[in-house]
Each structure stands twice: as C-alpha cells, then as structure tokens.
Amino acid sequence: MIDTHAHIDTEAFDEDRELVIQRAVDEGVEAIIIPAIEHKDFARVLEVAETHNNIFCAMGIHPHNADEINAKTLQLIEDNCKNENVIAIGEIGLDYYYDFTPKDVQQKAFATQLKIAKKLDLPVIIHNRESDDDLLRILTEEQDGKLKGVLHCFSGDLKMLQQSLDLGFLVSFTGNITFKKSALSEIIENTPLDKMMLETDSPYLTPVPYRGKRNEPAYVKHIAEKIAEIKKTTINEVINMTSKNAKRLFGILSMLILFLSIGLSNSSTLYAQSEYEDEDVFVSPYPKGLGFGFDVGTNTIVETQYYKGLDKSISYEGIFFWGATINWAVFDFMMLEATYNYSKNTKIIQKSNNQLGPNIHQVLELTSQWIANPHSRVNFYGMLGLSFFHNTLNDSRPILETKDASLGLNFGIGFKINIPIASIMLITPYLEWRLNWPPARVDGITFWDRGSTEPVKIESTKFFSMPRFGIIIYPSALNFLNFSFN
Numbered sequence: 001m002i003d004t005h006a007h008i009d010t011e012a013f014d015e016d017r018e019l020v021i022q023r024a025v026d027e028g029v030e031a032i033i034i035p036a037i038e039h040k041d042f043a044r045v046l047e048v049a050e051t052h053n054n055i056f057c058a059m060g061i062h063p064h065n066a067d068e069i070n071a072k073t074l075q076l077i078e079d080n081c082k083n084e085n086v087i088a089i090g091e092i093g094l095d096y097y098y099d100f101t102p103k104d105v106q107q108k109a110f111a112t113q114l115k116i117a118k119k120l121d122l123p124v125i126i127h128n129r130e131s132d133d134d135l136l137r138i139l140t141e142e143q144d145g146k147l148k149g150v151l152h153c154f155s156g157d158l159k160m161l162q163q164s165l166d167l168g169f170l171v172s173f174t175g176n177i178t179f180k181k182s183a184l185s186e187i188i189e190n191t192p193l194d195k196m197m198l199e200t201d202s203p204y205l206t207p208v209p210y211r212g213k214r215n216e217p218a219y220v221k222h223i224a225e226k227i228a229e230i231k232k233t234t235i236n237e238v239i240n241m242t243s244k245n246a247k248r249l250f251g252i253l254s255m256l257i258l259f260l261s262i263g264l265s266n267s268s269t270l271y272a273q274s275e276y277e278d279e280d281v282f283v284s285p286y287p288k289g290l291g292f293g294f295d296v297g298t299n300t301i302v303e304t305q306y307y308k309g310l311d312k313s314i315s316y317e318g319i320f321f322w323g324a325t326i327n328w329a330v331f332d333f334m335m336l337e338a339t340y341n342y343s344k345n346t347k348i349i350q351k352s353n354n355q356l357g358p359n360i361h362q363v364l365e366l367t368s369q370w371i372a373n374p375h376s377r378v379n380f381y382g383m384l385g386l387s388f389f390h391n392t393l394n395d396s397r398p399i400l401e402t403k404d405a406s407l408g409l410n411f412g413i414g415f416k417i418n419i420p421i422a423s424i425m426l427i428t429p430y431l432e433w434r435l436n437w438p439p440a441r442v443d444g445i446t447f448w449d450r451g452s453t454e455p456v457k458i459e460s461t462k463f464f465s466m467p468r469f470g471i472i473i474y475p476s477a478l479n480f481l482n483f484s485f486n
Contacts, residue, residue: 001027001028001029001030001198001220001221001224001239001242001243002029002030002031002032002033002197002198002242002243002246002247002252003024003029003031003032003033003198003199003200003202003217003220004033004125004150004152004172004197004198004199004246004250005033005035005091005125005152005153005172005174005199005200005201006032006033006034006199006200006201006202006216006217007034007035007037007201007202007203007204008020008021008032008034008048008055008202008203008216008217009034009041009044009045009047009048009057010203012202012203012214013202013203013216017048020216020217020218021052021054021055021217023216023217023218024216024217024218024220025054026218027218027220027221028221028239029054029217029218029220030054030243031054031055031056031246031252032054032055032056032217033055033056033057033058033087033088033125033246033250034048034049034055034056034057034058035057035058035060035088035090035091035125035152036057036058036059036060036061036062036090036091037061037062037064037065037091038061038062038065038068039061039065039068039073039076039077042059042076042077042080045057045059046080046083046085046086049085049086050083050085055085056085056086056087056088056250056252057085057086057087058086058087058088058089058090058091058125059077059080059081059086059088059089059090060077060088060089060090060091060092060113060124060125061073061077061092061109061113062091062092062093062095062127063092063093063094063095063100063101063106063109063110063127064095064098064100064101065100065101066101066105066106066108066109066110067101067105067109069105069108069109069112069113074112074113074116077089077113077116078116078120081116081120081122086122087122087123087250087251087252088117088122088123088124088125088149088250089113089114089116089117089120089122089123089124089125089149090124090125090126090127090149090152091125091126091127091152092109092110092113092114092124092125092126092127093110093126093127093128093131093135094106094107094110094127094128094129094131094134094135094138095127095128095129095130095131096129096130096131096134097129097130098129103131103134106131107134107138110135110138111138111141111142114138114139114142114147115142117147117149118142118144118146118147121146123148123149123150123249123250124147124148124149124150125149125150125152126139126149126150126151126152126169127152127153128151128156132156132160136160136163136164136167139164139167139169140167143167143168143285144376145285145286145373145375145376145377146375147167147168147285148168148169148249148285149169149170149249150169150170150171150172150197150249151164151169151170151171151172152172152174152199152201153172153173153174153176153199153201153205154171154172154173154184154187155176155184155187156187157187158186158187158190161187161190161191162422165191165192165195165420165422166420166422167285168285168286170195170196170197170245170249171191171195171196171197172196172197172198172199173188173196173197173198173199173223173227174198174199174200174201174205174207174223175200175201175205175206175207175208175211175215175219175222175223176205177207177223177226177227177230178207178208178211178222178223178226179208179211180208185230188227188230188231189230189231192476193231193233193237193238193241193242194241194244194245194476194479194480195245196227196241196242196245197242197245197246197249198220198223198224198227198238198239198242198246199220199223200215200216200217200219200220200223201215202214202215202216202217202219203215203216206219207219207222207223207226208222209222210222221235221239224238224239224242227242285375285377285420286375286377286418286420286426287426287474287476287479287482288327288329288332288335288426288428288474288479288482289328289329289474289475289476289478289479289480289481289482290326290327290328290329290474290475290478290481291326291327291328291329291426291428291472291473291474291475291478292324292325292326292327292472292473293324293325293327293428293470293471293472293473294322294323294324294325294470294471295322295323295324295325295339295341295468295469295470296320296321296322296323296468296469296470297320297321297466297467297468297469298317298318298319298320298321298466298467299319299320299321299341299343299345299361299464299465299466300315300316300317300318300319300464300465300466301315301316301319301345301361301462301463301464302314302315302462302463302465303315303316303460303461303462304460304461304462305446305458305459305460306441306458306459306460307456307458307459314351316345316347316348316351319343319344319345319347320343321341321342321343321361321466321468322341322342322343323339323340323341323342323468324339324340325337325338325339325340325470325472326338326339327369327472327474328481329474329481329482330481330482330483331482331483332371332374332375332482333370333371333374334368334369334370334371335368335369335371335381336366336367336368336369337365337366337367337368337369337385338364338365338366338367339364339365339367340362340363340364340365341362341363341365341466342360342361342362343360343361344358344359344360344361344395345358345359345360345361346358352446356394356397356400356446357393357394357395357396357397357400357401358394358395358396359391359392359393359394359395360391360392360395361389361390361391361464362389362390362391363387363388363389363390363436363464364387364388365385365386365387365410365434365436366385366386366387366388367383367384367385367386367410367434368383368384368385369381369382369383369414370382370383370384377417377418378415378416378417378418379415379416379417379418380413380414380415381413381414381415381416382411382412382413383410383411383412383413383414383432383434384409384410384411385409385410385411386407386408386409386410387407387408387409387410387436387437387438388405388406388407389404389405389406389407389408389436389438390403390404390405391403391404391405391442391462393444393445393446394445394446399445399455400445400446400455402443402444402445404442404443404444406438406440406442407438407440408436408437408438408439408440409436409437409439410434410435410436410437411434411435412432412433412434412435413432413433414430414431414432414433414434415430415431415432416428416429416430416431416472417429417430424475424476425473425474425475425476426473426474426476427471427472427473427474428471428472428473428474429469429470429471430469430470430471430472431467431468431469432467432468432470433465433466433467433468434466434467434468435463435464435465435466436463436464436466437463437464438461438462438463439461440461441459441460441461442459442460442461443457443458443459444457444458444459444460445457445458446458
C-alpha cells in the first residue's frame with residue numbers, strides 16, 4: 001500500500017512520529033507522501049522525508065495560504081524540488097468553503113504552481129473544495145499534454161469525476177468513504193481501478209473503526225477494504241492497482257522485501273525500500289494499451305517489367321484499398337502494429353484492352369511506430385517494418401493467372417489525434433502515408449504490348465504508395481499492456 005497524502009510532519013505527530021511510521025510499515029505501507037501546506041513548513045517536510053527512505057514529499061502552497069505566493073516563495077519551491085525526495089508539487093488548488101484567501105488570488109497561485117509543475121515535469125497534488133467549475137477551467141487551460149497529477153480526497157459528482165479523468169488526472173480517496181453517511185459509493189463504482197489511489201490525509205478524516213481518533217498512515221488499509229467492498233473485488237486487487245498507479249505517477253521505484261511475521265493471517269508483510277527514479281516518468285493524459293481498428297485509402301502501384309532487355313514501367317493510380325489493424329502501445333513512444341490490406345486493380349483490364357484480368361494485392365504489414373510527442377493530443381510519428389505480399393495476377397483467367405508471395409519493407413510518416421471517450425476508451429483517428437516495397441523480382445504472365453496475340457512470361461518488381469485514413473479504438477481495460485505504466 002502507498003499512502004499518497006499524509007501530513008505526518010505536523011505537530012499532531014511530534015510526540016510519536018517514529019512509532020507512527022513503524023506502525024505503517026508493519027501494516028504493509030510501502031511509502032508515504034507528505035504534501036506541504038505553506039512555505040514555513042518546507043524545511044520540516046524535507047527533514048522527515050530525508051531521514052526515512054520510504055517517505056517522500058511535495059512542495060507547494062495550499063489555497064488557504066495562497067497570499068504567500070511571491071517571487072521568493074516560487075523560487076523556494078523550485079529550489080527545493082532539486083531534492084531527490086521531492087516528487088510532486090502540492091498541496092495546491094482552490095478552496096471556496098473557507099474565506100481565508102480571495103478567489104482571484106487562489107486562482108492565480110494555482111495556475112502559477114501548475115506552470116512550475118510542467119516546467120519541472122512533476123505531478124501535482126490538487127486540493128478542491130466547492131470550486132469545481134473554476135478548478136476544471138484552470139486545469140483545462142493549463143493541460144497541454146504535460147500536466148499530470150491527482151485530485152486528492154475526491155468528493156465531486158460524476159460529472160466532475162469524468163471531466164477530471166478526461167483531463168488525464170487520477171483521483172484519490174480517504175477515510176470519509178467509510179463514514180455511514182458517505183455519498184461516495186457511486187463515485188467509487190464509476191472510477192476505474194487504474195485511475196485511483198489511496199490516502200489517509202492524516203491526521204484528518206480518520207476511517208471507521210477509528211473515527212474520532214487521530215488518523216495515521218497505518219489506517220490506509222481500511223480505505224482499501226471499503227473500496228474493495230464497493231467495487232466487489234478483493235482488497236489485494238485494490239492494493240496492487242492503487243500502488244501501481246502511485247508508483248507510475250510519482251516515479252517511485254519500489255523494491256519489495258518479503259519477510260515472515262508469525263501470527264499474521266497472511267504470514268507476511270511487505271517492506272518497501274523506495275527511491276526517486278531518475279528516469280522521466282509520465283502518466284500520459286491519453287493512455288493506450290491494445291487497440292483495434294480499420295483503414296481505407298488509395299493504392300498507387302508502380303510496376304517495372306523486365307523482358308529481353310526491354311524494361312518498362314507502368315503505374316496504376318487511385319486503386320481503393322481497405323484493411324484492418326491491431327495496434328499495441330508497448331511504450332508511450334513506441335508501438336507495434338499488424339495491418340492487413342486488400343486492393344483489387346481492375347485498371348489493368350482497361351490498359352490491356354480486356355486482354356488481362358484484375359490483379360489482387362494483399363499486404364500484411366508488421367510495423368513499428370516511433371512517436372515524437374507521445375503525451376500530446378496530436379501525435380506525429382514515423383514508421384518502419386516488414387511487409388508480406390501475396391499477389392494474384394490476372395485473377396480468374398485460367399491461362400494467365402499467376403500467384404506470388406514475397407517479403408519487403410514498409411516505411412512512412414503520419415499523425416493521429418487522441419480523443420478520450422469517458423474513461424471507457426480512447427478513439428484515435430489517423431492520417432498517414434506509407435510505402436510498401438518488395439525488392440525481389442517475381443514471375444508473371446502478360447501481353448507485352450497491346451497488339452500482342454500471345455502472352456509472355458516476364459519478371460517484374462512493384463512498389464505500393466498507400467496513403468490512408470484510419471481509426472483505432474483503445475479500450476481502457478487493456479491499458480495495462482502499456483509497459484510505460486509499470
């Protein structure tokens with residue numbers, strides 16, 4: 001388990017902080033993240049994180065203290081983010097429930113800190129209370145594919161949930177979901193497991209059965225239990241998925257050490273030694289796993305024929321083709337694709353004065369795609385792969401019909417647009433140009449000239465210029481196949 005939001009740096013834990021941390025470890029908490037509230041807390045937050053290898057922190061100014069934002073505090077945030085224990089910007093956001101800071105001041109402070117997060121490529125931990133419209137407006141304005149983060153202690157409605165997920169954010173739940181009068185069951189039912197995380201918000205919002213007492217990270221398991229109950233799944237599934245989500249968002253690389261603990265029902269406890277991961281870890285706002293789609297386009301076939309030293313080239317333009325494709329987003333920046341395309345060249349009949357039959361061309365493309373800007377709404381990419389060709393020449397003409405199979409290459413460029421549909425799927429229409437080239441010569445039978453009365457056997461090579469339009473659908477349930485998330 002990972003407690004993604006706990007204020008264990010506060011005075012409430014001054015007397016027994018070490019015991020609190022040890023109890024969390026004993027209960028299987030791998031890591032704890034402490035968000036800062038105001039600039040005077042930064043040093044204490046860093047001290048707690050630096051003295052424990054399973055505690056991390058975030059730097060930011062809470063909306064209650066938004067009037068603290070100035071050039072000095074902004075520079076302090078950036079300077080502290082150089083510390084390897086700082087893995088996020090937070091706690092930042094808007095709070096209209098209390099009138100501690102004017103709304104316009106909060107909004108400016110929020111937007112400014114979002115810009116810092118994008119500049120430093122860090123996720124954000126967002127506070128929201130009775131400010132849904134302004135919060136979503138600012139997030140929408142700032143989301144350029146580089147913004148990532150979590151709406152902590154989520155308590156919005158279904159519309160707010162969907163808009164937040166569509167913007168590429170995760171949500172986290174805390175002890176209030178265990179309260180008798182909680183109205184969050186429907187929200188949790190509609191939140192995919194791969195979009196949620198756990199938190200305690202210690203020392204606040206203590207879950208049942210400890211309600212009324214000080215909250216602490218060891219109690220995070222009760223939040224996982226409640227989510228499992230609502231979603232009718234196992235607590236292990238909730239723990240595994242929420243921990244994976246936290247690791248990929250915050251860049252925490254956990255090395256789990258299994259040790260025996262006599263007397264526990266599971267007979268084991270997991271202890272985490274976590275460290276900041278130096279590699280860029282980005283939760284894409286447009287995640288993809290395995291996708292299925294189709295394409296259509298026009299095939300321009302250029303054929304070179306070789307006969308008794310009299311070589312000539314013939315081209316056939318505007319031949320319609322159609323196909324189906326399977327696309328596996330192995331990583332955000334690299335995809336593997338298998339595409340089958342079929343085209344039928346009937347123009348050869350006209351060019352040969354009805355002497356020849358139609359040519360059928362079938363191509364299986366196994367292609368790698370390399371994306372230049374994987375986290376943007378519009379992706380630009382290049383392609384390189386193998387092609388397997390099966391041609392039937394002069395189809396249904398018994399004397400003239402020949403078949404050949406050969407191996408070649410395909411390469412090209414394209415762009416695609418990512419359109420999320422709720423949290424169910426990602427629809428990606430695309431336009432691309434691709435050249436298929438089988439270099440080997442193949443045998444065929446043709447009439448060398450239109451006036452010929454006898455068919456002749458020739459050798460020929462072809463290449464296919466195949467611009468196309470297509471649509472791929474990526475079901476969200478298959479996003480786990482993308483190893484960038486691991």
